[in-house]
Amino acid sequence: MAMTLRLTDAEDQALTEQAAREHRSKQEVAKAAILEYTSRRTRSRDDLLAKIGRENAGALKRLADS
Known part of the structure; x- marks a missing residue:
């Protein structure tokens, strides 16, 4: 797929x-x-989701069990 990328002079340089x-x-x-x-x-993103899962494992389990 073709696209146009517009850069400032500094970015192009x-x-x-x-x-x-x-x-x-x-x-x-x-x-x-x-x-x-x-x-x-x-x-x-994957690391953050894994961290949230680890830190909130108990709460997530309680939610799943309810």
């Missing part, structure tokens, strides 16, 4: 410089950044 450092295209760097961000957010 940062992306250009990062791509040059990695000898990759700006598209490759941007796609990798998106995948890293979404993976990190998913892990963070």
